[in-house]
Amino acid sequence: MFDITELKSKKLFELQEIARSSGLKKCTQLRKNELLEKIISIFNSNNKNTTFNNKNTTSTIENSLLKKGFKEGFKEGFKGRKKPESKTTFLESVNGKKKLTNQENIKNYSKISEETGKYQKKYYWKKNDRSESHTVSESGFSQKVTNKYRTPEYEFEGIIISEGVLEIMPENYGFLRSSDFNYLSSPDDIYVSQSQIRLFGMKTGDTIRGEVRPPKDGEKYFPLIKILEINGRPPSFVRERDSFEHLTPLFPNEKFKLAEKNATLSTRIVDLFTPIGKGQRGMIVAPPKTGKTTLLKEIANAIAANHPEVYLIILLIDERPEEVTDMQRNVKGEVIASTFDEPAERHVKVANIVLQKAKRMVECSHDVVILLDSITRLARAYNTVAPASGKVLSGGVDANALHRPKRFFGAARNIENGGSLSIIATAMIDTGSKMDEVIFEEFKGTGNKELQLDRKIANKRIYPAIDLVSSSTRKDDLLLDTNTLQRMWILRKHLSDMNPVEAMEFLRSRMARTQNNEEFLISMNG
Numbered sequence: 155m156f157d158i159t160e161l162k163s164k165k166l167f168e169l170q171e172i173a174r175s176s177g178l179k180k181c182t183q184l185r186k187n188e189l190l191e192k193i194i195s196i197f198n199s200n201n202k203n204t205t206f207n208n209k210n211t212t213s214t215i216e217n218s219l220l221k222k223g224f225k226e227g228f229k230e231g232f233k234g235r236k237k238p239e240s241k242t243t244f245l246e247s248v249n250g251k252k253k254l255t256n257q258e259n260i261k262n263y264s265k266i267s268e269e270t271g272k273y274q275k276k277y278y279w280k281k282n283d284r285s286e287s288h289t290v291s292e293s294g295f296s297q298k299v300t301n302k303y304r305t306p307e308y309e310f311e312g313i314i315i316s317e318g319v320l321e322i323m324p325e326n327y328g329f330l331r332s333s334d335f336n337y338l339s340s341p342d343d344i345y346v347s348q349s350q351i352r353l354f355g356m357k358t359g360d361t362i363r364g365e366v367r368p369p370k371d372g373e374k375y376f377p378l379i380k381i382l383e384i385n386g387r388p389p390s391f392v393r394e395r396d397s398f399e400h401l402t403p404l405f406p407n408e409k410f411k412l413a414e415k416n417a418t419l420s421t422r423i424v425d426l427f428t429p430i431g432k433g434q435r436g437m438i439v440a441p442p443k444t445g446k447t448t449l450l451k452e453i454a455n456a457i458a459a460n461h462p463e464v465y466l467i468i469l470l471i472d473e474r475p476e477e478v479t480d481m482q483r484n485v486k487g488e489v490i491a492s493t494f495d496e497p498a499e500r501h502v503k504v505a506n507i508v509l510q511k512a513k514r515m516v517e518c519s520h521d522v523v524i525l526l527d528s529i530t531r532l533a534r535a536y537n538t539v540a541p542a543s544g545k546v547l548s549g550g551v552d553a554n555a556l557h558r559p560k561r562f563f564g565a566a567r568n569i570e571n572g573g574s575l576s577i578i579a580t581a582m583i584d585t586g587s588k589m590d591e592v593i594f595e596e597f598k599g600t601g602n603k604e605l606q607l608d609r610k611i612a613n614k615r616i617y618p619a620i621d622l623v624s625s626s627t628r629k630d631d632l633l634l635d636t637n638t639l640q641r642m643w644i645l646r647k648h649l650s651d652m653n654p655v656e657a658m659e660f661l662r663s664r665m666a667r668t669q670n671n672e673e674f675l676i677s678m679n680g
Contacts, residue, residue, distance in 0.1 A: 158194070161190055161193065161194070162190065166186050166189070169181075169186065169189050169190065169193060170182060170189065172193060173189060173192065173193055173196075176193065176196050176197075177196075178192055178193070178196060313365075314365065314366045314367065314368070314376070315363065315364070315365055315366070315382070316330070316344055316363070316364070316366045316376070317330070317361065317362065317363040317364075318330025318331050318332055318333075318342075318343075318344055318361075318362060319331050319333070319337050319359060319360070319361055319362075319507060319511050320346060320351075320356055320357070320358060320359065320360045320361075320362055321337070321358055321507065322351065322356075322357070322358045326348045326351065327345070327346065327347060327348050327351070328345075328346040328351055328356070328358075329343040329344065329345060329346065329375070330343060330344035330346060330362055330378065331343060331507065333488060333490070336490050336491065336492065336504050337490065337504065337507040337508070337511075338500070338503065338504070343375055343376075344366055344375060344376050344377070344378050345373075345375040345376065345377045345378065346362070346378050347377070347378075350378065350381065354381060354384065354389045354392060354393055355392065355393045355395075356384065356392070357510075357514060358507075358510050359507065359509075359510025359511040359512075359513060359514040360384050360385060360392070360511075360514045361384070361385050361386070361511060361514065361515065362378070362381060362383070362384055363381075363382050363383040363384075364378050364379070364380050364381040364382050364383075365378070365379050365380040365382065366378055366379065367379050384518075385514055385515050385517075385518040385520065386515075386518065386520065387518045391518070392518065395517045395518060396517065397517070398513040398514075398516060398517050398565075401516070401517070401567075401569045401570070401573070402569065402570040402571075403433075403567035403568060403569065403570075404433070404567075404568045404569070404570050405431075405433075405568065405602075405628075405629045405632055406430075406431025406432055406433040406434050406568045406574075406576075406602070406629070406632065406633065407431065407432075407568065407632045407633070408431055408432045408568075408574075408633075409425075409429050409430070409431050409432075409633040409634070410429075410430045410431065410432065410456075410457055410460070410461060410464075410576075411425070411456075411460040411461070412424055412425040412430065412453065412456040412457070412460070413425040413426075413456075413670060413671045414459075414460050414670075415456070415459040415460050416455050416456050416458075416459040416460070417456060417670070418452050418456075419618070419662065419665060419666070420448075420449055420452050420453075420617070420618040420620075421452050421453060421456045422665060422670070422671055422674075423618060423620060423622075423661065423665070424449075424453065424605065424618075424620075425671060426638075426642060426671055427620070427622055427625055427626070427642070427646075428603055428604070428605045428625045428626060428627045429627055429630055429633040429634060430453070430576065430578065430603065430627075431568070431576075431627075431632070431633045432464075432521055432568055432574040432576060433566065433567050433568025433569070433574040433575065433576055434566065434576045434577075434578070434602065434603050434627075435563065435564070435566035435567070435576075435577055435600070435601045435602050435603065436576075436577070436578045436579070436601055436602070436603035436604070436605065436627075437529070437578075437579055437580075437581050437597065437601040437603065437604050437605070438450070438578065438579070438580045438581070438605045438607065439580075439581050439583055439594070439604060439605070439606045439607065440580055440581070440582060440583070440606075440607040441582070441583055441584040441585075441607065441608075441609040442582065442584070442585060442609075443609070443612060444607040444608070444609055444611075444612040444619045445607070445612060445617050445618060445619055446527070446528075446580045446607060447477060447481075447527060447580075448617075449607075449618055450468075450525050450527055450578070450580065451480075451481060451484060451485055453525065453578065454466060454468055454485045454486075454487055454525055455484075455485060455486065457523055458485070458486040458487055459486075461521075463521060464521045464522070464523050465488075465515060465520055465521065465522045465523070466485075466486075466487030466488065466523050466525070467487065467488050467490060467508060467511075467512065467522065467523065467524045467525070468481055468485055468487050468488070468489045468490070468524075468525045468527075469490050469491075469504075469505065469508050469524055469525065469526045469527070470489065470490070470491040470492070470493075470527050471491075471492055471501050471504070471505060471526070471527070471528065471531050471532045471535065472492065472493070472494045472501060472528075472531035472532075472534070472535065473491060473492075473493060473494065473527060473531075474493065474494065475493045475495075478491040478493060490504060490508050491504075492504045492505075498534075498535040498536075498538035498539050499539055501531070501532065501535035502535050502536060502539050502558075505532055505535075505562060508524065509524075509562050509565060512524055512565070512575050513565060513575070515573075516569060516573040516574065516575045517573070518573070519569075519571075519572035519573040520573060521573065521574045521576075522574070522575050522576070523576045523577075523578070524566075524575070524576070524577045524578075525577075525578050525579075526577060526578070526579040526580070527579075527580045528579065528580040528581060528582055529559060529562075529563060529579040529580065529581055529593075529597065530580075530581050530582045530590050530593050530594065531582075532559050532562070533555070533556055533559040533593045533596075533597075534589065534593070536555050536556070536558050536559050537550075537551055537552055537555035537556070537589075540552050540554060540555040540558075547592055548588060548592055549587070549588035549589035549590075549591065549592040550588075550589055551589055551592050551593065556593065556596050559597075560596070560597070560600065562577075563577060563579060563597060563600060563601070564600060565577070578603075581593070581594050581597060582594075584609065602627070602628040602629065603626075603627040603628065604624075604625060604626060604627075605620065605625045606620070606621040606624040606625050607619045607620060607621065608620070608621040608654045608655075608658075610654065610655055611654055611655050611658050614655060616655070616658055616659060616662070618658075619658070620658065621654045622646075622649055622654070622657050622658065622661065623646070623649060623650055623654065623657065624654075637675075638675060641675045641678055644678070645678065649661070664677070
């Protein structure tokens with residue numbers, strides 16, 4: 155016996171088969187809705203007027219099922235069925251097609267309804283762990299139309315691979331922060347449990363790549379279920395690493411090649427007069443509007459093109475938003491920024507997580523370069539968030555405020571037996587602020603490379619506006635070969651008799667005639 159919902163769910167050829175069995179002619183010319191109405195009307199009239207013999211009905215349905223290609227086992231189910239004592243309507247015998255589909259999974263039982271007192275049958279079909287039930291009364295249609303299905307549970311384990319930088323909370327659990335949000339809290343955060351942190355000896359700043367599953371009911375974040383890599387190394391390697399503070403620092407002895415691929419006139423001059431080595435702690439001292447950000451961008455592109463093994467980070471603190479966009483689009487490196495409209499607490503937090511990430515990578519023997527613009531603004535941010543100690547230097551600088559930016563800048567070093575952290579930072583002078591002068595004086599002797607830009611050269615639109623005589627690198631004999639070093643001494647003696655503007659104009663005119671630095675040095679007399 156069919157209910158309306160069951161008939162609607164059937165396909166057109168099934169309805170045509172039922173219609174033919176019920177004696178309806180020309181059923182192939184009707185549409186599905188019209189055919190459905192005809193069948194329902196025939197069923198209603200049959201319930202009132204017509205009764206059929208159960209044996210003949212069973213054989214009719216049996217033959218129709220066999221014509222449609224059902225298995226012979228179904229036929230046995232029809233034959234083995236006991237005859238009911240009472241007469242059965244045509245609808246009930248047709249519905250037997252569904253009852254007898256699988257004899258093992260059918261549970262029949264009869265009950266007397268307390269409310270109506272009518273004889274009712276209840277059938278259960280169990281298939282694919284789903285339960286489907288409906289009650290059929292003598293009226294011919296189901297009293298319970300809706301079917302209840304058990305909600306399936308899905309497990310997507312090991313199909314999502316994600317990466318982030320670990321930040322450990324005071325409660326000893328952690329989150330993987332995304333670089334898309336400058337390593338600050340975001341909806342993309344991934345939860346890392348305390349047991350995982352203890353098992354692999356992870357620290358704040360570790361770059362972790364692993365498998366993630368979607369959160370279950372009651373969970374807010376995606377949990378990390380399997381760790382594949384930590385800082386590009388197997389987890390077993392990271393567990394036995396030495397702490398950054400216990401690594402041995404050395405002078406830089408391997409030079410970055412800035413004058414080969416993507417070389418510009420600026421990078422060629424920097425490569426000769428102030429070479430940058432792996433582990434360099436350099437400072438670009440610049441008055442306003444002297445092209446320090448452009449120079450930093452050209453250095454970044456030269457390092458990225460000639461040294462793909464180096465992990466390059468451009469950290470922009472208290473910068474203009476359009477400068478950030480320009481840097482993101484034109485530099486092949488990771489750009490982390492906190493613009494000037496953000497609070498000082500955000501500047502400090504972003505700088506700290508970037509430094510921790512760089513330290514963890516150096517512990518795993520990677521070469522990292524951080525280009526910071528600018529360390530003066532970073533020191534201002536630290537001065538703003540630092541608790542008052544009661545001792546204030548000239549310019550309003552707290553006595554303890556410069557300790558943390560010094561730790562940031564002092565982290566640059568070349569590590570014995572592999573790994574290096576290079577930091578090239580810009581420092582502002584001649585801004586009219588006493589605080590900026592105090593900050594610069596504090597950092598003046600901490601670096602091992604100094605590149606000075608001159609406002610007078612920039613005013614004549616001569617770029618790069620580098621003061622060649624005042625710019626130098628400590629221990630440059632470890633970075634340059636003997637022949638190049640001797641020729642640079644001769645060139646510096648020649649330029650020392652000129653003022654900065656004349657020296658820059660002379661050098662630009664000579665270097666523009668040559669294709670590379672080797673050709674320029676050969677063209678020199680003596």
